[in-house]
Amino acid sequence: MKAVFFDIDGTLIEGTHPDYRYIRPKVAEAIRKLQSQGHYVFIASGRSYAFLDEKIRNFGFDGYVLLNGAVIYFHDKIIYRAPLNKDFVCNICKTCENHHMEYTLQGERDAYVNKKFTYLISRLAKYGIGEKQLCLDFNLDDIDIYKMEIDSPTHADRQYVIDSLPQDITYVEDMNHNYCHVEVYAKANSKATGALKVLEQLHITKKDSFFFGDGDNDVEILSEIGFGMAMANGSVKARTAAKVIVPSVFEDGVAYGIEKYILDKE
Missing domain, CATH: 3.40.50.1000 (HAD superfamily/HAD-like)
Known part of the structure; x- marks a missing residue:
């Protein structure tokens, strides 16, 4: 087998x-x-x-x-x-918003995107991921998040997020396509x-x-x-x-x- x-x-x-x-x-x-x-x-x-x-x-x-x-x-x-710590998720969301970065929050069955993130929604559509696959209305306190994907064309902003990650969190930076994003998830x-x-x-x-x-x-x-x-x-x-x-x-x-x-x- x-x-x-x-x-x-x-x-x-x-x-x-x-x-x-x-x-x-x-x-x-x-x-x-x-x-x-x-x-x-x-x-x-x-x-x-x-x-x-x-x-x-x-x-x-x-x-x-x-x-x-x-x-x-x-x-x-x-x-x-194994969901991410809720305080960590809330803090990194605030960091992204302060730096005008759009992000996807990914749960065990659903993916959550702020309806204001029009660039991110249109990019996902190019990869065959339409709005029907996204939850655009949600309360962050009520959901478990397992991974984040943060979009930004600006290296300094992506690096700011990377440098602020706690020791138990890791990342992968993807710049192989016509956009740049960072996947953030637990090292464990x-x-x-x-x-x-x-x-x-x-x-x-x-x-x-x-x-x-x-x-x-x-x-x-x-x-x-x-x-x-x-x-x-x-x-x-x-x-x-x-x-x-x-x-x-x-x-x-x-x-x-x-x-x-x-x-x-x-």
């Missing part, structure tokens, strides 16, 4: 490209072969549940390691959750810790675990998992951390990796 974990953006799909916005047929076929052999398949993503496309939700994955490991679903049940959680919790739950050894990813927030899981594969389009840090590099998302690299390194040979 094996467990295979997949990042989404830049790995299973490329959300900015219309032909790669959904899982490609060759990749889907390879994942189905894994399932037919009795192996488990999981999403491991920085995304919240709200930001999972309906086609991914309906694909038939066995579960999701979401929000960089802060929430874990096995089938339809949450088996782990990552895709790696989430995947290891899944392996423990399923009694699967680390040597029988696999991961496909492309970003800086994949570095730890690429190093910790049994066999980490980075996409050719991935970041330098991701490619350095991986056991092997597979073809890019545009070349169905996930299908290649499954066929070459994971499927049981008849």
Whole structure:
């Protein structure tokens, strides 16, 4: 029995490209072969549940390691959750607003955005995340938050937030696209810790675990998992951390990796 974990953006799909916005047929076929052999398949993503496309939700994955490991679903049940400290969330929201930065607050099922953040709402729409996937009216005191994403084109503002983070909080700064944002989440959680919790739950050894990813927030899981594969389009840090590099998302690299390194040979 094996467990295979997949990042989404830049790995299973490329959300900015219309032909790669959904899982490609060759990749889907390879994942189905894994399932037919009795192996488990999981999403491991920085995304919240709200930001999972309906086609991914309906694909038939066995579960999701979401929000960089802060929430874990096995089938339809949450088996782990670790929200951020509420005082910290309130303070960083105030900091962002004082510096005119827009942000997304991500819960275990919902994503919360201030309706005044029109730039952020329009940017999310370009990635296929529409207003129907967002909660625009909410009371911060009433919700649990697991991760924040802070948008700002100004490096000094992003750095101000980064420098003010407490010791138990970490971040990933993404400047690979035509915008800049910072993901903020707890150091205690990552895709790696989430995947290891899944392996423990399923009694699967680390040597029988696999991961496909492309970003800086994949570095730890690429190093910790049994066999980490980075996409050719991935970041330098991701490619350095991986056991092997597979073809890019545009070349169905996930299908290649499954066929070459994971499927049981008849």
